[in-house]
Amino acid sequence: MPLRLLLILGALSAFGPLAIDFYLPSFPTLARVFATDVEHVQLSLAAYFIGLALGQLVYGPLADRFGRRKPLLAGVLLFSLASLACALAPSLEWLIVARFVQALGGCAGMVVNRAVVRDLCDPIASAKVFSQLMLIMGLAPILAPLAGGALLGWLGWQSIFACLFAFGVLSWLGVALWLPETLAADSPNAPLRGALGEYRRLLGDWPFLGHALTGGLAVAGMFAYIAGSPFVFIELYGVPAEHYGWLFGSNALGFILVAQLNAWLVARHGPGYWLRRTVWFYLACGLLLLAIATARPAHLWPLLIPLFGCIACLGILLPNASACAMAGQGTHAGSASALLGSLQFGIAAGAAALVAALHDGSAWPMALVICACAALAVLCSRLTRWAERRSGHPGW
Template identity: 85%
Template sequence: MPLRLLLILGALSAFGPLAIDFYLPAFPTMAQAFATDVEHVQLSLAAYFIGLAIGQLMYGPLADRFGRRGPLLFGVLLFTLASLACALAPSLEWLIAARFVQALGGCAGMVVTRAVVRDLCDPIASAKVFSQLMLVMGLAPILAPLGGGLLLSGFGWPSIFVCLTLFSALCLLAVALWLPETLAADGPKAPLRGALGEYLRLFGDLPFLGHALTGGLAVAGMFAYIAGSPFVFIELYGVPAQHYGWLFGSNALGFILMAQVNAWLVARHGPGYWLRRMVWFYLACGAALLALAAAQLPDLWPLLLPLFGCIASLGVLLPNATACAMAGQGRHAGSASALLGSLQFSIAASAAALVGVLHDGSAQPMALVIFGCGVLAVTFSRLTRWAEHRVGHPEL
């Protein structure tokens, strides 16, 4: 894949992490500005999550019917305008509504990026490209809070959304100038009225569904870690808040490194080969994490080792699950990408909420959810392999 196209897809992949993590340091300041508390400001984050889950299902059929460029240009333009509306928000209600619209625009990049990769690459090449895009997904959660904190201290919280506006405007220009239409023009276009039927077909496509759920459970484990680690690190084990980023970043670094190693691995065996093996490693790390959390050790470092293994393994699990799920979807890659993202995000958000529901003042809720995700990921991986044999699906 040409470097320029890869850079554009990488920038589009950054929309989600940036829009989620960029403004997190500003929550207390925004609460003061809107004369409310942080819990109410967090509703703007929930609104973004809801928009992501809904919006992805909209863009899939549009991308299959009208091509990849048109829906993507509309989505990036919508994200740009909504980001500006966030910067100008006179009230919290305005901000929450603008964040919802921002998500509806931002998820276009998530859906179309996967579809474009599927249009241009075979399964092995797709796994390599998705591994390279994982670099963006790994770096953004590290750099976004740091950049947001710098903008907050220098220019106030609206500057964070002004920066998002400028970034998305540049992406809009890049897409308009340099992103080609990758949906073949000589084939039949999927009618919009068949969107529901296409989603039902995908639910009946057992290999697709199995790979999507396996990847979704891996993402769920990561969300459980994101939801539970601040309490475990800072409150339970007394890590200074300013040092939390270093621990978070070290795990993200493992994720990034394994994603790049995966690009080398899939050249020797297909993405399915490594996916089926890495889920067992993820489960083993999750089991070790749960056992250590149950022991309630006085030191944090024993927990960090299996936790690092869990997060690093996602660098192999996520790109390979995506490549396997998208393989064979052809002209319906937009709808497949949309359902893939919506399923994975819904499972992940549920796992993060479950950590909060199970909260008992220990590390066990986080560890239990991560372990449970590992058990289910292995289960769906095995069922998917059985389904592939049953339907004669080619081995990836």
């Protein structure tokens, strides 16, 4: 795949993590500014997840009907305008609504991103490309909290959303100038009225659904960490807000390195092989994290070791689950990508909300939700493999 196209797809895939991670260091500040607590500020994160989950269901059929470019350009423009609205928010309620709309726009890039890769690549090549995109989008969790913490101290929390507005505008220009239409000209245009029927078909396709749920539970564990880590790092263990990004970024670095290793691994055994094995490592790290959090250590470092393992192994789980789910979807790749993303972020929204609901002044709620997600991911992976064997599915 040409480097310029890969960079554009990487920017599109970064909409989600960048819009999430950039403002994490500002949670305590936003709580003070809007005279509330961190748990209520976390609702703006849950609203973003809900917007990602719902919006993708709309963009999928649009991308199959009208091509990849037009829905994408409309979505990126909406993201940019909503980012500006976030910067001007006079209240937490305004911010929550603006974040929801921001997600409705930003999710276009995530849907079209996966559909474009499916248009151009076979399952093994798709897993490699998704792993390469992890390198680009993985920079967002490293750089965004660092930049967000710096901007917070220099220019205030509004500057964070002003930068997201600028990023959206630049991405819109990149798509308009350099992203070609990848939906084949002779592909049948899927009628919009058939969207619900296509979603019903996909929900009855257990290899697709099982891989989507496995990846979705992995994403949910990651966003439980994203929702809980500002309190755990900054409030509970006293890490300065401007240093939060260094800890957050170290985990993201592990994610990037493992994703690049995955590009080499899938050429030897295929994405399904590594997906089924890595979920067990994810569970082991989750159990260790829960045990340490239950002991309520006086220092942060014991929690950081299993957290690093949980986040790093997502570099294998996420690209391989996406590649396995998207394999064989053909001209309906837009709808499949939409449902895949909707399931992932719907589960993630629930996980983020659960971390907030269980808040007890310790790291235990975050650890419990991560561990539960890992256990359910193992269960889904095992059921998917069982279903593949019964149906004679190749299993990729």
